[in-house]
Amino acid sequence: MKKQLLIIVVLLCSFLSSQAQSYQKTSQGAAAITQGMNVKVEFYSPSIVRIYKTPKDKPYVRESQVVVKTPEQVSVQYTNKGGNVLMKSAELQVEFNPLTGGVYFYDTHGKLLLKDKDYGTSFAHKDDAGTPAFQVRNAFLLEADEPIYGIGQVWDGKLNRRNSVHQMRNENTLTYSPYFMSPTKGYGVYWDNYSISEFADAPQELSFSSLGHCADYYFMFGKTPDGVIAEVRELTGKAPMLPLWAYGFFQSKDRYHTQDENLGILRKHRELGVPIDVVIQDWQYWPQYNKTDSAWNAQAFDAQRFPNPKKWVEDIHKLNGKLLIVSWPGFGPKTPQHQEFKERKMLIDFTTWPLNSGTRPYDAYNPEARDIYWKHMNRGLFSYIGNDGWWLDSTEPDHLISSVWHNKDNDFNLPTHLGSYRSVKNLYSFVHNKGIAESQKALTRDKRVVILTRSGFIGQQRFGSNTWSGDVHSTWEMLGKQIPAALNFTMMGIPNWNSDIGGYTGHGYRAVGVEGAKDPRFQELFVRWTQLGAFSPMMRAHGKRIPREIWNFGERGTWCFGAIEKMIKLRYRLLPYIYSTSWDVSKYDGTFMRALVMDFPDDKKTYELGGQYLFGRSILVAPVTEPSVTEWPVYLPQGADWWDFWTNEKKTGGQTVARTVSKDILPLYIKAGSIFPFGPDVQYSTEKNWDNLEIRIYPGADGTFTLYEDELDNYNYENGVYSTIIFSWDDATRCLTISDREGEFPDMLKNRKFRIVLVKPGSTTGDAPMKGGKTVRYSGKKTVVKL
The missing domain is CATH 2.60.40.1180 (Golgi alpha-mannosidase II)
Structure with missing residues (x-):
């Protein structure tokens, strides 16, 4: 009997031993092979941990385009916890299960923060435009009533992102990043992937699913919401200060046709005594050779409509104003930029705005292409006329269908410098802004970079970018949706956001032009949107169909003129508060909204x-x-x-x-x-x-x-x-x-x-x-x- 019992014990120990998984201690983390994966846990700081998983037989070395932080020297204590390894830093505890691949995050008191789900990572083989890749999915477990925020600019009118599903694909008005924050528990998670992705939260789990070669994410424990944002910026880059004038009032329109019309906006403001700092020049200041605008975005001036662009900007400056001028990522076929990019195979061959013009976006993922873009931009604009900032439109960029036979999905298979367009789609605005911001700052430190951009991605805060909400409709419903969308966007660590005051489209009112501005329904909407704009990081009136300059709404003494002027003047009285808040954002990782x-x-x-x-x-x-x-x-x-x-x-x-x-x-x-x-x-x-x-x-x-x-x-x-x-x-x-x-x-x-x-x-x-x-x-x- 004793012999039989001994045999049973030996067999049981042998079975348990075969089920146990070994792990390897690393300099500041742990690694293991489990569930067909290589898993690596690495402390980047006492409060930031990177989790990196690849298929066992498909090792992959990845260089992040967004993360700027390199791992610090972190003191890590190791403890065995029932076969798992518990790693402790001064700020955080991380438990790794080498059998299931699960990773569990705790504060220093042992309070559970988040679980990377046991058996929750999967790699499904995927053809990526002819290159073997994977559909990578990672699942997390949250508390049932735990609110989370982030994900991006979402138009469902909700703040809390629990129990929602989103395809993360950056387009006009849709700006996503694979990130969420738990303010009640004080942590954030950034899934470092740039492909068209899926975010899904349900009662049983939260997951990211993306095209790629690895599961790569960062857990950041900031303890408070501000602390999490500080960790995001530590990881992906600090937000620089914008100049004081960038917090004044901006006036724009789709579009001013001549330099005199643009300059006249500033002059009229000065005559009326209504404060303003910035006028913006929108599209088609360049030569127009034909109706299809084949010289789109030439970054050069039409000689008849802009006969002396240098004097135009000098006159703006004499009136104590500033100029932002638009530049697009696509170039028409008759531009020298298009030709140079085409010769160097640096165009992404899909149709972008405007339709039927032959315009193609440049490959902003290519550092050499970004240098070429800046070369033309600097020569034709910045060093030539001395504009003060940039309006970077269509930075998703616009992706249009050129015919009824065109399969738009095929365009995502097109090659870029970093892989298929599908695999890096959401990063386009980031790299486009990066090239311009870094090039301008390298040229001069006397003028801070100011960029108004239509899309964004986590980390873009380090480029002096202010993302606007895109070509939104002029409706009360859309006005209401601006606020929770902005709050979720800024909780990703990107502090600068704004929207077209009045909404872009101007549709739904009795008339266009000045008559539309006299419509009491639009006047009320515009005034309420102006009030939101006065308390946004950028206050900017813009739109089409109905002009947005204050005098179009009535003369001084009318209620609408007075209400608009009241908010503009209040904005300027708040400048010491706003500029000091900008310092708090830059120095101490604060947030405007x-x-x-x-x-x-x-x-x-x-x-x-x-x-x-x-x-x-x-x-x-x-x-x-x-x-x-x-x-x-x-x-x-x-x-x-x-x-x-x-x-x-x-x-x-x-x-x-x-x-x-x-x-x-x-x-x-x-x-x-x-x-x-x-x-x-x-x-x-x-x-x-x-x-x-x-x-x-x-x-x-x-x-x-x-x-x-x-x-x-x-x-x-x-x-x-x-x-x-x-x-x-x-x-x-x-x-x-x-x-x-x-x-x-x-x-x-x-x-x-x-x-x-x-x-x-x-x-x-x-x-x-x-x-x-x-x-x-x-x-x-x-x-x-x-x-």
């Missing part, structure tokens, strides 16, 4: 609240997105008190209020404890120094604010050429401490005044200067003000 769940993750009512947001860290914005309303519901998050910006009425958080709204205002609330700089009344961003700022204190909590200043439009700030002044409010003692000024830059204000105003209930101010307060002189030394 902040979903309320970012700042109030413990308030479950914020999880689905996609129609409101914080602009910066102090202003709660609740745009009105329905017509003919007199009241608008606003949820004030629990955990703070809130001051009505217009009436200075104080409200407690954790409640929904019905805010009365006239057509010329939107609900705005300032978080208690905010210190709020209010700038001068100006016609353009740099007209006046900030030598007599009104500093509003909204009591009810302690608070701080950092006022940032620099030379406004160069990269010297990257070398420390800037100054900061920290304002600190002690609510108990009613004392404001203004710190010693840190840093300096040429021609900075060494002596100035601050008018300190304590906001009190019952005083109505809003966008008008507040009365009273204490005026203090400040010479850069610590000053304490008792209120």
Whole structure:
């Protein structure tokens, strides 16, 4: 009997041994062969981990186009956990199951954050335009009620991305990246793949499915939503500062036909006294040889309509304005760019805009092609006329069907420098923006890169790009959908977003042209969209069919003119706050448009609240997105008190209020404890120094604010050429401490005044200067003000 029992024990041990899988410790992680895969777990930092899986018999070495971070030297402790290996850094614990291939992520206290599902990775053989590849799928397990955000700019009107399915294919208005964030648990996941992909979340699992050769993703544990965004930018690149003028008002149109028409827009603004910084020149400033526009995007000027482009830009600058000019990724067959790219086999051979013109996009995936693109762009535009920034249209790019017999799907098999077009489709905007931004900055550091682009991808924040929402319809429904789409987009770590004020299409109204601008229905929509634009990272009016310049809506004294001007002027009064927020974005990985769940993750009512947001860290914005309303519901998050910006009425958080709204205002609330700089009344961003700022204190909590200043439009700030002044409010003692000024830059204000105003209930101010307060002189030394 004992002998039989011994045999059974030996056999059982032998069976268990055969089922166990071995793993190998690496310098800062672990690796194993399991489930027919090579799996590698590697700490890139104490809080960032890369998971890399390939089929066992198909090793693949991959170089990321997006990730800029290289692995740090990370101290990792190893523990055996029931046959699994538990790896601990100072910030994170990662458990790897060498039998199932599962990877489990925990915080340092052992709280489960996310599971890479056991047996959850698969590789299905796939023909990629004649090259053997795989359809790679990876599944994750989340808690049932855990909200997630990101994925991209989605038009379902929802904020929380749980229980949704999306084909991630970047097109006009659709901007995706394979990334999601859990603000309540403080982690993010970036699936490093650029192909047309599938995202699916269901109660049983969340998954990515993409064309490729490996499963390659990064787990980032930032602990807070801001911390996750900081990890994203650590991994994929920091967001540089834009110049101050980029936060002023932009006027555009589809399109200005001549240089005089374009210049006249700026002149009319100056005559009317309506602030503006930027005019934009849209398409067909180039020669038109025929109706098909075979010289599309020649990056050269038509001699009759733009007879002296250098003087045109000089005149814009004399009027203290700036110019953005459009450039497309496709070139018509009669352009020298098309010919050069064609000779070098650097065109992607599908039809792009405009249809029937023979225009083809260049292979932006090829670094040499990007250099050639910049060569022509610089010679024909930047170094020739001295424009101030770029409008990069169609950066998906447009992919058109040239005939009824054309199979569009076949175009995805076309070759590019990085593989089939299908395999890298979603990266096009990224590499296109990259080539222009890096080339301009290499040429000059005296002018910051400013790019307005129609598409985006995670990591694109490092190129000075501001993505707009594309050619959206001019409807109330689309206005409402802008907000949750923008919030999900910016939670991917890309801070700059905007939309065409009024919507692009201009369809659905009684007339086109100026008559359309007189339609009361469009006027109300345009005013409400302007209010959203005033609290977006870029404020830009643009569209077709109906002109968007303020004078088309009526004369001064009419309600619509007044409502538009009110928002433009408020935008300029907010510039010290906005520019300091830009510094927070660049230096401390902040975000302009902040979903309320970012700042109030413990308030479950914020999880689905996609129609409101914080602009910066102090202003709660609740745009009105329905017509003919007199009241608008606003949820004030629990955990703070809130001051009505217009009436200075104080409200407690954790409640929904019905805010009365006239057509010329939107609900705005300032978080208690905010210190709020209010700038001068100006016609353009740099007209006046900030030598007599009104500093509003909204009591009810302690608070701080950092006022940032620099030379406004160069990269010297990257070398420390800037100054900061920290304002600190002690609510108990009613004392404001203004710190010693840190840093300096040429021609900075060494002596100035601050008018300190304590906001009190019952005083109505809003966008008008507040009365009273204490005026203090400040010479850069610590000053304490008792209120």
